Each structure stands twice: as C-alpha cells, then as structure tokens.
Amino acid sequence: MGIVSPGFQGRRRTSDPALPPGQYLTEDFPVLSAGPTPRIPLDRWEFVLSTETGDEVRWSWAELMELPQETPTVDIHCVTRWSKFGTSWQGVSLDVLLDGVDTAADYAQAHSYGGYTTNLPLDDLRDGQAWVVHGYDGEPLPAEHGGPARLLVPHLYFWKSAKWVRGLRLTVEDEPGFWETAGYHDYGDPWREQRYQGD
Numbered sequence: 001m002g003i004v005s006p007g008f009q010g011r012r013r014t015s016d017p018a019l020p021p022g023q024y025l026t027e028d029f030p031v032l033s034a035g036p037t038p039r040i041p042l043d044r045w046e047f048v049l050s051t052e053t054g055d056e057v058r059w060s061w062a063e064l065m066e067l068p069q070e071t072p073t074v075d076i077h078c079v080t081r082w083s084k085f086g087t088s089w090q091g092v093s094l095d096v097l098l099d100g101v102d103t104a105a106d107y108a109q110a111h112s113y114g115g116y117t118t119n120l121p122l123d124d125l126r127d128g129q130a131w132v133v134h135g136y137d138g139e140p141l142p143a144e145h146g147g148p149a150r151l152l153v154p155h156l157y158f159w160k161s162a163k164w165v166r167g168l169r170l171t172v173e174d175e176p177g178f179w180e181t182a183g184y185h186d187y188g189d190p191w192r193e194q195r196y197q198g199d
C-alpha cells in the first residue's frame, strides 16, 4: 500500500464534479419521511400501473420478483442538500414495467402506501433512468427507506423517489404531487438546482 490515509482513499470531495451545485456529501443515509412509516405485508403488497384510459396492470410481490432484476449503483441528491454517492439497489427497471403498456400520457404520478404522491414526466421513467427497488446494499430495503419497495429516480431530487410506492398513474396533464403542491419545483433537476417553484 502507498501512503494513503484510510478513509481518504477513493473518497470524493465537495469540489467533485459529480456533486451538484449547493449539495454536500454524506456517508450515512438520512431518513426523510413526511409522515409515519407504513408497514405493508408482502402478501398484500401490489403495484398498480394505470393509464389515462383506465387500463390497469397489477403485479403482486411474487410477480415483481419474477421480473428481470437489476442492481443499479447511483448517486442520490436530496433537496435538503445532502448527496450520497454510490448507493447500490436491487429492483426492476421501469422499462420492464412500462413495456407493452399502451399510453399517450406524457406524465406519471407516483402514489404510495400512506398517501404520498409525486409527479414526473413519463420520459424520465424510461431508458434506464428509473426503477422500483426492493433491495439496498444487498439486503431487503428497510421500511424507513421505503420498503417493501420504492421508486428510484436518481437523476432528479430524491423527493421524486417515492417510498412505499404503490403505483403509477399515467396522466395526460401534469398533476403536482405532495411536495410540488407545497412549493417545490415541478421537475427537480439537481444539476440546475431546481429546488423550488421559479428556480
């Protein structure tokens, strides 16, 4: 080994080009929840994708597990300014869930067990940009971080990654969710610092 102090080696710093403007790095994994943590038994869990025409596709937990699984490792950025590099997840790509879904919708509203909602353009869920994840760091996703399953959309501020996700409503019009209605930015690109409406 060379003369490199442990803990410094390989660690990226606040000047890192991978850190969006106004963010700082954290090594731990903060929990941010607007309400109590819902507990959903796996035998009653389901994920529902509904289209603007009222068509629905449903997956039980067992059905979700039978789909092709991916293990994305991504950086995440919370609007409260913490970022965490190199988080490792396991789950199903939205490309798989949207495959074969016939829709003319341009938007999606994610909704969660417990009532949380968040909106995003449907295109931001396609092309390897989003997952329904149920594993973190090789373990089942802890309830406080959104288990049994959450949305993971790492290229947008982390409030778009709905915990305890229950489904997606595909909509023709953009329908603001919980934080978007409260004044947060409709899109939430961390690289353009889109924290609040008007940013």
Ligand SMILES: Nc1nc2c(c(=O)[nH]1)N[C@H]1C(S)=C(S)[C@@H](COP(=O)(O)O)O[C@H]1N2
Pocket: 029, 030, 031, 032, 033, 034, 035, 078, 079, 112, 114, 116, 144, 145, 146, 158, 159, 160, 161, 162, 163, 164
């Ligand atoms: N259902 C639900 N999803 C949610 C939230 C929430 O309050 N409820 N908070 C959001 C916010 S603001 C952030 S930063 C992340 C936090 O995820 P974590 O607690 O796993 O760090 O979840 C997002 N998804």
Ligand SMILES: [Mo]
Pocket: 032, 078, 079, 080, 158, 159
């Ligand atoms: Mo957040």
